Amino acid sequence: xxxxxxxxxxxxxxxxxxxxxxxxxxxxxxxxxxxxxxxxxxxxxxxxxxxxxxxxxxxxxxxxxxxxxxxxxxxxxxxxxxxxxxxxxxxxxxxxxxxxxxxxxxxxxxxxxxxxxxxxxxxxxxxxxxxxxxxxxxxxxxxxxxxxxxxxxxxxxxx
Numbered sequence: 001x002x003x004x005x006x007x008x009x010x011x012x013x014x015x016x017x018x019x020x021x022x023x024x025x026x027x028x029x030x031x032x033x034x035x036x037x038x039x040x041x042x043x044x045x046x047x048x049x050x051x052x053x054x055x056x057x058x059x060x061x062x063x064x065x066x067x068x069x070x071x072x073x074x075x076x077x078x079x080x081x082x083x084x085x086x087x088x089x090x091x092x093x094x095x096x097x098x099x100x101x102x103x104x105x106x107x108x109x110x111x112x113x114x115x116x117x118x119x120x121x122x123x124x125x126x127x128x129x130x131x132x133x134x135x136x137x138x139x140x141x142x143x144x145x146x147x148x149x150x151x152x153x154x155x156x157x158x159x
Contacts, residue, residue: 019059019060019061021055021059021063021135022129022130022134022136023127023128023129024067024124024127025042025044025064025066025067026069027066028069030068033075033076036095036097040096040097043093044091044126045127046091048126049084049091049093051129052080052084053083056082061079062080063080064078064080065077065138067122071102072105073102074102074122075100075101075103076099076102076103076147077099078096078098080093080094080095099145101146102145103145105120105122107141108141111137111138113128113130115130116130121138
């Protein structure tokens with residue numbers, strides 16, 4: 001009799017990759033990221049908003065990978081938990097922060113994005129999508145980093 005074994009970890013990784021999309025979010029300053037960590041909301045350009053809404057409509061997991069411009073780091077990543085809404089404050093999206101830690105670009109130099117002319121992942125515009133295996137590889141680089149919680153409480157209001 002033939003016995004068929006499934007490597008469940010490998011199967012799960014392929015399945016998550018197939019149902020996940022990854023986007024780079026460029027930010028002008030650290031304060032916007034800290035506010036987002038505390039409020040659970042993110043706001044971006046209309047062009048990027050449309051791209052993310054299209055991805056969210058067809059995909060279970062849309063991951064947003066954040067980088068403050070000229071910082072030399074990625075600051076963390078979050079998952080969209082709703083489409084963009086214009087009901088509050090213009091176009092905002094509800095997100096769940098999964099990791100908030102500084103990941104130096106030097107740790108990412110081996111990752112190239114074929115969906116951006118094979119450039120290194122840190123060379124991207126706001127809203128640049130990553131090829132899924134590259135996005136998954138980038139998220140895995142945070143596994144060994146401790147999370148960081150911002151000290152300031154910019155918004156005390158309930159959202």
